[in-house]
Amino acid sequence: MGIGRRGFIKIAGLAALAGAFGKKTGNIFATENIIDTTQTKESLVGKRWAMVVDLRKCLQEKGCTKCMDACHKVHNVPAFDNPKDEIKWIWKESFEHTFEEQEHEYTYENIKHSPIPVLCNHCDNPPCVRVCPTQATFKGKDGIVVMDMHRCIGCRYCVAACPYGSRSFNWRDPRPFIKDIDPDFPTRMRGVVEKCNFCSERLAKGELPACVEACEEKALIFGDLEDPESKIRELLKSNFTIRRKPSLGTNPEIYYIV
Amino acid sequence: MYDTGKIIGGLIIFLLLITFPVWYNAIGGKADMMPKPKIVTDAKQCVDDAAFMKTDHMNVLDQWRDLVVRDGLRFINAPDGKRYEMSLSNTCMSCHSNKSEFCDRCHNYLKVDPYCWDCHIEPKE
Numbered sequence: 001m002g003i004g005r006r007g008f009i010k011i012a013g014l015a016a017l018a019g020a021f022g023k024k025t026g027n028i029f030a031t032e033n034i035i036d037t038t039q040t041k042e043s044l045v046g047k048r049w050a051m052v053v054d055l056r057k058c059l060q061e062k063g064c065t066k067c068m069d070a071c072h073k074v075h076n077v078p079a080f081d082n083p084k085d086e087i088k089w090i091w092k093e094s095f096e097h098t099f100e101e102q103e104h105e106y107t108y109e110n111i112k113h114s115p116i117p118v119l120c121n122h123c124d125n126p127p128c129v130r131v132c133p134t135q136a137t138f139k140g141k142d143g144i145v146v147m148d149m150h151r152c153i154g155c156r157y158c159v160a161a162c163p164y165g166s167r168s169f170n171w172r173d174p175r176p177f178i179k180d181i182d183p184d185f186p187t188r189m190r191g192v193v194e195k196c197n198f199c200s201e202r203l204a205k206g207e208l209p210a211c212v213e214a215c216e217e218k219a220l221i222f223g224d225l226e227d228p229e230s231k232i233r234e235l236l237k238s239n240f241t242i243r244r245k246p247s248l249g250t251n252p253e254i255y256y257i258v
Numbered sequence: 259m260y261d262t263g264k265i266i267g268g269l270i271i272f273l274l275l276i277t278f279p280v281w282y283n284a285i286g287g288k289a290d291m292m293p294k295p296k297i298v299t300d301a302k303q304c305v306d307d308a309a310f311m312k313t314d315h316m317n318v319l320d321q322w323r324d325l326v327v328r329d330g331l332r333f334i335n336a337p338d339g340k341r342y343e344m345s346l347s348n349t350c351m352s353c354h355s356n357k358s359e360f361c362d363r364c365h366n367y368l369k370v371d372p373y374c375w376d377c378h379i380e381p382k383e
Contacts, residue, residue, distance in 0.1 A: 034334050148328060183381070186378045187379065
């Protein structure tokens with residue numbers, strides 16, 4: 001005659017007990033198993049990562065592209081022949097394009113005609129994050145403006161919002177245009193935006209960003225702004241630095257010593 | 259009813275023909291064919307029980323993806339106490355390096371087409 005209310009409750013209780021003391025599977029989902037990298041030694045942990053570009057050192061080596069080559073190699077950035085399709089994470093820009101507000105007719109000769117390395121500024125107030133409709137671009141706990149490629153729908157609002165041109169859209173399938181694919185890092189697919197990620201995957205392993213590591217002149221200095229003892233704070237204290245388009249209020253985190 | 263025999267006979271032949279793929283495969287033993295993914299690794303243990311991984315690997319990957327990309331947490335302690343990087347290409351595929359014989363066999367059978375490999379790089383076979 002089926003089971004009554006009492007019977008049902010008994011069975012449900014037994015089932016719950018069996019579930020609680022039975023063989024456990026799916027432990028991988030337990031939150032206590034997830035390692036907080038702020039507790040592990042090897043990861044570089046920061047609250048507000050930033051970079052100083054020392055142009056005095058950088059411009060010593062004319063025509064140097066080591067930082068760009070290193071970055072584009074480890075991140076599988078394609079090299080398209082058509083500049084309209086170009087994907088760039090770190091690249092060179094002329095002085096008047098880099099520092100629009102600082103440029104004048106009689107700009108200091110040394111930097112007037114020199115290409116300046118530029119990358120995503122990892123703004124403290126990033127306009128790209130504000131406009132992203134899917135939160136594919138967001139600001140992490142470490143201050144890095146990162147992209148979740150799985151969520152990018154390719155609307156390119158961020159490309160329009162970024163005042164530094166730091167974002168590139170994949171108009172074409174990038175795979176055939178990558179010379180040596182690095183299997184440790186994913187490529188992108190057609191129809192997503194990409195940009196510099198401050199090497200967050202390398203920081204987790206305790207390595208400095210690829211561009212910083214590749215620069216033999218030591219012109220790129222990476223560090224945590226929240227750490228008052230860091231080298232980057234020391235440099236900012238003892239040198240006059242400029243930033244790109246500070247009047248826009250984005251609070252860029254790449255500082256240039258000119 | 260006129261021509262009862264012809265009509266009933268015709269219907270039987272029609273039904274037999276239209277259900278041909280079903281009973282042909284049932285007799286041939288193909289209907290209960292199960293895909294057998296090939297495991298090439300020497301490792302004894304996956305990040306969790308094999309039965310659990312069979313049914314829930316997609317949920318594990320989904321959770322890992324969010325933890326790594328959105329929360330910046332990259333490592334996990336598996337139930338066996340080992341520490342793993344939560345990475346499809348670097349952790350899963352380092353054991354299961356035979357994508358065509360491991361991933362694809364079931365995925366093709368079930369006609370699921372995960373787009374992982376549009377971006378993540380599959381190991382060379």
